[in-house]
Amino acid sequence: MSADLHDALLAHIQEKKKTEKQQKVLEAAIRLFAEKGYANTSTAEIALAAGVSEGTIFKHYGSKDRLLLAIILPFFREMLSRMVKEAVRETFSSQTTLEQFLRGFITHRAQYLAEHRDIFRVMFKELVYNNELRDELKAYAAEQLPAALTPMFNRFRLSGELGDLPADTALNLTAAFLGGFFVMRFLFTDRAAISEEEIGEAVRFILNGLRNRGA
Amino acid sequence: MSADLHDALLAHIQEKKKTEKQQKVLEAAIRLFAEKGYANTSTAEIALAAGVSEGTIFKHYGSKDRLLLAIILPFFREMLSRMVKEAVRETFSSQTTLEQFLRGFITHRAQYLAEHRDIFRVMFKELVYNNELRDELKAYAAEQLPAALTPMFNRFRLSGELGDLPADTALNLTAAFLGGFFVMRFLFTDRAAISEEEIGEAVRFILNGLRNRGA
Amino acid sequence: MSADLHDALLAHIQEKKKTEKQQKVLEAAIRLFAEKGYANTSTAEIALAAGVSEGTIFKHYGSKDRLLLAIILPFFREMLSRMVKEAVRETFSSQTTLEQFLRGFITHRAQYLAEHRDIFRVMFKELVYNNELRDELKAYAAEQLPAALTPMFNRFRLSGELGDLPADTALNLTAAFLGGFFVMRFLFTDRAAISEEEIGEAVRFILNGLRNRGA
Amino acid sequence: MSADLHDALLAHIQEKKKTEKQQKVLEAAIRLFAEKGYANTSTAEIALAAGVSEGTIFKHYGSKDRLLLAIILPFFREMLSRMVKEAVRETFSSQTTLEQFLRGFITHRAQYLAEHRDIFRVMFKELVYNNELRDELKAYAAEQLPAALTPMFNRFRLSGELGDLPADTALNLTAAFLGGFFVMRFLFTDRAAISEEEIGEAVRFILNGLRNRGA
DNA sequence: AATGAATGAGGATTCATTCAT
DNA sequence: CATGAATGAATCCTCATTCAT
Numbered sequence: 039m040s041a042d043l044h045d046a047l048l049a050h051i052q053e054k055k056k057t058e059k060q061q062k063v064l065e066a067a068i069r070l071f072a073e074k075g076y077a078n079t080s081t082a083e084i085a086l087a088a089g090v091s092e093g094t095i096f097k098h099y100g101s102k103d104r105l106l107l108a109i110i111l112p113f114f115r116e117m118l119s120r121m122v123k124e125a126v127r128e129t130f131s132s133q134t135t136l137e138q139f140l141r142g143f144i145t146h147r148a149q150y151l152a153e154h155r156d157i158f159r160v161m162f163k164e165l166v167y168n169n170e171l172r173d174e175l176k177a178y179a180a181e182q183l184p185a186a187l188t189p190m191f192n193r194f195r196l197s198g199e200l201g202d203l204p205a206d207t208a209l210n211l212t213a214a215f216l217g218g219f220f221v222m223r224f225l226f227t228d229r230a231a232i233s234e235e236e237i238g239e240a241v242r243f244i245l246n247g248l249r250n251r252g253a
Numbered sequence: 254m255s256a257d258l259h260d261a262l263l264a265h266i267q268e269k270k271k272t273e274k275q276q277k278v279l280e281a282a283i284r285l286f287a288e289k290g291y292a293n294t295s296t297a298e299i300a301l302a303a304g305v306s307e308g309t310i311f312k313h314y315g316s317k318d319r320l321l322l323a324i325i326l327p328f329f330r331e332m333l334s335r336m337v338k339e340a341v342r343e344t345f346s347s348q349t350t351l352e353q354f355l356r357g358f359i360t361h362r363a364q365y366l367a368e369h370r371d372i373f374r375v376m377f378k379e380l381v382y383n384n385e386l387r388d389e390l391k392a393y394a395a396e397q398l399p400a401a402l403t404p405m406f407n408r409f410r411l412s413g414e415l416g417d418l419p420a421d422t423a424l425n426l427t428a429a430f431l432g433g434f435f436v437m438r439f440l441f442t443d444r445a446a447i448s449e450e451e452i453g454e455a456v457r458f459i460l461n462g463l464r465n466r467g468a
Numbered sequence: 469m470s471a472d473l474h475d476a477l478l479a480h481i482q483e484k485k486k487t488e489k490q491q492k493v494l495e496a497a498i499r500l501f502a503e504k505g506y507a508n509t510s511t512a513e514i515a516l517a518a519g520v521s522e523g524t525i526f527k528h529y530g531s532k533d534r535l536l537l538a539i540i541l542p543f544f545r546e547m548l549s550r551m552v553k554e555a556v557r558e559t560f561s562s563q564t565t566l567e568q569f570l571r572g573f574i575t576h577r578a579q580y581l582a583e584h585r586d587i588f589r590v591m592f593k594e595l596v597y598n599n600e601l602r603d604e605l606k607a608y609a610a611e612q613l614p615a616a617l618t619p620m621f622n623r624f625r626l627s628g629e630l631g632d633l634p635a636d637t638a639l640n641l642t643a644a645f646l647g648g649f650f651v652m653r654f655l656f657t658d659r660a661a662i663s664e665e666e667i668g669e670a671v672r673f674i675l676n677g678l679r680n681r682g683a
Numbered sequence: 684m685s686a687d688l689h690d691a692l693l694a695h696i697q698e699k700k701k702t703e704k705q706q707k708v709l710e711a712a713i714r715l716f717a718e719k720g721y722a723n724t725s726t727a728e729i730a731l732a733a734g735v736s737e738g739t740i741f742k743h744y745g746s747k748d749r750l751l752l753a754i755i756l757p758f759f760r761e762m763l764s765r766m767v768k769e770a771v772r773e774t775f776s777s778q779t780t781l782e783q784f785l786r787g788f789i790t791h792r793a794q795y796l797a798e799h800r801d802i803f804r805v806m807f808k809e810l811v812y813n814n815e816l817r818d819e820l821k822a823y824a825a826e827q828l829p830a831a832l833t834p835m836f837n838r839f840r841l842s843g844e845l846g847d848l849p850a851d852t853a854l855n856l857t858a859a860f861l862g863g864f865f866v867m868r869f870l871f872t873d874r875a876a877i878s879e880e881e882i883g884e885a886v887r888f889i890l891n892g893l894r895n896r897g898a
Numbered sequence: 899a900a901t902g903a904a905t906g907a908g909g910a911t912t913c914a915t916t917c918a919t
Numbered sequence: 920c921a922t923g924a925a926t927g928a929a930t931c932c933t934c935a936t937t938c939a940t
Contacts, residue, residue, distance in 0.1 A: 057899080059899085059900080073384070074384075075382045075383075077290070077292035077293060077382075078292060078382075080933075080934060080935080081934075081935060082933090082934075082935090085902095090900085090901090091900060091901045091902055092901085092935085092936085093900065093901055093902065093936095093937085093938085094899080094900055094901075096935080096936065096937080097901095098899095101935075101936080102934095102935060102936090162381065163381050163382055166377065166378050166381045166382070166440065167290045167292075167293075167378055167381070167382060168290075169288070169289075203454075210437070211430075211454065211455070211458045213433070213437070214430055214434045214437050215429060215430040215433055215458075216433070217433040217436070218428070218431070218432040218433030218436075219429045219433075221432070221433075222428070222429050222432065226391075239426065240426070242462075243426045243462035243463070244462065246461045246462050246463075246464065247457075247458035247461050248458070248461075249461065272924070272925095274924080274925075275924095295908075295910080296909075296911085297908085297909075297910090305926095306927060307910085307911085307926090307927075308911090308912085308925070308926055308927065308928095309924075309925055309926075311910080311911060311912075312923095312924070312925070313924090315911095316911080317909095317910065317911090487903070489903080489904075503814070504814075505722070505812045505813075507720065507722035507812075508722060510929075510930060510931080511930075511932080512929085512930075520904080521905045521906060522905090522906080522931090523904070523905055523906065523907095523932090523933080523934085524903080524904055524905075525932095526931085526932060526933075527902095527903070527904070527905095528903090530932095531931080531932080532930095532931065532932090592811065593811050593812055596807065596808050596811045596812070597720045597722075597808055597811070597812060598720075599718070602871065606871075637884060641860075641884065641885070641888045643867070644860055644863035645856075645859060645860040645863055645888075646863070647863040647867065648859035648860055648861070648862040648863030648864075648866075649859040649863075651863075652858070652859050652862065655811065656817065656821075669852060669856065670856070672892075673856045673860075673892035673893070674892065676891045676892050676893075676894065677887075677888035677889065678891075679891065702920080704920085704921080725912075725913060725914080726913075726914060726915085727912090727913070730923095735921085735922095736921060736922045737914085737915085737922085737923070738915090738916085738917085738921065738922055738923065739920080739921055739922075741914085741915065741916080742920075742922095743920095746914080746915080747913095747914065747915090
């Protein structure tokens with residue numbers, strides 16, 4: 039899983055049109071990996087579930103490993119890309135409050151994860167299981183996010199909405215909470231969606247948590 | 254993994270004195286499972302790392318499965334048991350504030366997890382990967398915790414420290430945060446311990462998050 | 469060996485065209501099982517003798533168990549089917565005497581068993597060793613045979629050739645003798661065929677044994 | 684199983700007083716071997732069933748193989764020895780008819796086998812499964828029996844009770860029938876005993892079968 | 899592009915046997 | 920005598936991968 043991974047991550051690539059069979063393979067793999075995990079799913083099972091011969095899988099994806107990456111990477115890149123775009127937009131639109139931003143941010147994440155619940159499961163399971171994948175994705179995120187998040191945080195700091203917390207402490211606390219929040223809902227339980235009310239609770243929890251320091 | 258698991262959970266057992274080799278097996282398995290995950294660790298590797306023949310593993314633990322349970326279950330039971338005891342003590346000691354309780358609670362968890370970081374990793378990885386184990390442990394927790402937590406929450410509600418949040422909403426928010434907090438530190442990064450300062454931040458984040466509703 | 473077995477017996481099946489390698493596997497397994505018994509033959513040995521990888525065996529037969537059944541069941545079904553056909557034909561062809569029938573019956577069995585001596589050995593060895601297989605095959609035989617044998621016996625009874633013995637006593641005595649006769653020749657010794665003279669002796673032994681009761 | 688066997692057979696031996704534990708081992712092994720066969724029974728199972736440690740089995744019997752022989756050989760020798768004695772007695776007591784001898788012979792065999800049904804099963808199963816054991820026991824029998832049987836058969840030939848059959852043909856036919864008869868009853872079905880009536884049927888079947896040749 | 903037969907390395911597990919206590 | 924922990928070779932089986940068709 040190693041040389042591949044780094045190259046594949048950087049190759050903001052191809053998306054060459056998939057044949058119908060390739061698509062079936064992808065869907066079957068996502069479903070099975072989500073349910074039982076990568077290590078407990080055999081390529082034979084995937085082929086069967088996809089209605090395809092085992093050879094076909096390897097013809098298109100080369101190895102089981104690269105099939106996993108073909109599932110996770112586009113999803114991960116897309117997710118990060120959207121977050122970056124939102125942060126950048128936020129940085130330059132001075133009308134919105136932190137609360138509005140947070141509500142939008144969580145709502146969009148919730149929608150995206152709800153739509154791709156199985157891929158999220160696959161990704162998280164492997165993030166937990168596979169150190170190499172984790173490090174690689176962490177590095178990729180560390181490369182993409184700060185440039186977008188720092189200016190945004192600065193804006194909120196200046197507007198006084200962040201209290202006196204250092205930006206990375208605030209980020210860590212928020213990330214810890216949101217990570218737990220989404221994993222609890224989409225992985226440990228089987229939620230189809232997250233209600234506005236729940237999102238409201240989460241937003242208030244974070245806002246209050248970050249504010250009023252020392253009080 | 255199924256019939257075993259339920260029985261094993263309920264059998265608050267034996268801890269029959271282990272031989273030295275058994276102990277070595279356990280240690281090696283914990284280390285390897287923590288690093289590479291249960292599914293990616295072969296019994297041959299464990300035997301090699303433990304300086305033991307493969308047969309010895311099966312002589313004592315019967316199967317790879319039961320070896321995993323022998324690692325996870327005592328840890329999980331002990332963790333829950335300590336939490337229950339703390340909650341019960343808290344319920345009846347009316348001097349402590351919610352803040353004091355939280356600080357104590359997080360500190361103790363942090364210590365316990367730091368001491369058993371590898372077992373925690375093994376457990377969390379398998380909790381994420383193995384649906385059956387997850388359901389079984391969830392059920393066990395659902396059976397042990399509420400009786401201890403509800404009275405404690407009621408006390409804090411009465412003392413006004415909880416704000417107007419329903420108890421289970423408060424619990425969910427706190428659990429989501431603390432889950433993310435500990436996983437981030439002990440699984441996704443390799444922290445030896447958590448500083449008092451960090452704990453202070455976490456406590457304030459939770460307290461403020463739960464309080465000041467609607468404000 | 470259990471759920472399989474029942475289903476497999478009833479499935480008067482497929483005989484999907486075997487590849488050459490599958491056929492080799494079957495032949496090697498028959499030879500080795502016949503010689504050393506199922507339990508004393510490893511799949512590695514079979515693979516070696518068949519000039520095939522071990523994986524191939526499992527690809528096609530799923531388990532060592534099912535390989536055994538793939539050998540025994542078609543043979544057993546065919547044997548029974550032929551016996552039933554002979555008995556039915558006999559019932560409606562009123563020209564033949566019991567002696568003629570017996571001579572034909574024994575001759576045909578002898579030919580069939582001589583042609584498939586090794587499979588017969590495999591089957592008998594496992595019939596003796598494996599209680600479950602024995603019971604299943606006994607039940608299958610008990611289901612197939614009586615409908616064909618009873619009318620035939622009635623015809624011989626009416627023609628006075630059976631003496632005054634109850635049909636099932638006659639059947640048991642004959643079966644005990646023929647069982648011993650064939651096992652002695654094809655299993656305990658290594659006969660290539662049974663001569664007409666021997667068959668003549670056997671026929672006379674049975675006929676006289678059944679007749680002249682009380683005399 | 685090879686060098687052992689021949690020596691052990693000839694060593695009409697020891698019968699050194701068994702300790703209680705040895706006896707337990709023997710009983711457990713007989714029961715388990717009879718039920719599941721030698722190859723499918725582990726020494727661990729035997730030890731468990733006998734309430735003995737695995738080491739004890741090997742202390743006394745040296746190997747699993749020799750434990751099997753310790754079960755089969757005394758039984759086989761005793762069985763043969765009794766048959767020889769009966770034949771010798773018969774040869775010199777001129778009052779008895781062939782019918783009386785046969786009835787006595789079958790009755791005594793039936794009693795002995797009924798008393799030691801499990802050992803008979805063990806022996807027959809292994810006789811069928813294990814070529815080496817079979818050959819060795821066949822050779823032993825071929826060495827013991829003829830000297831006793833031939834004179835007896837001569838007596839019956841002279842008294843005209845055997846018809847005109849050659850002695851070994853008569854012996855083969857009788858042996859085939861009796862083998863089938865006992866195996867059917869004590870191995871393929873689970874008879875506790877054989878009734879006098881059944882024995883009567885068998886005796887008549889054999890007598891008539893052997894007599895009236897050419898009729 | 900697709901198939902599926904074939905592979906062989908590796909995996910969990912079993913088991914007869916040994917030996918220190 | 921008896922124990923039972925320990926062994927390691929052997930066993931059945933799985934699986935990602937290859938390749939001829």
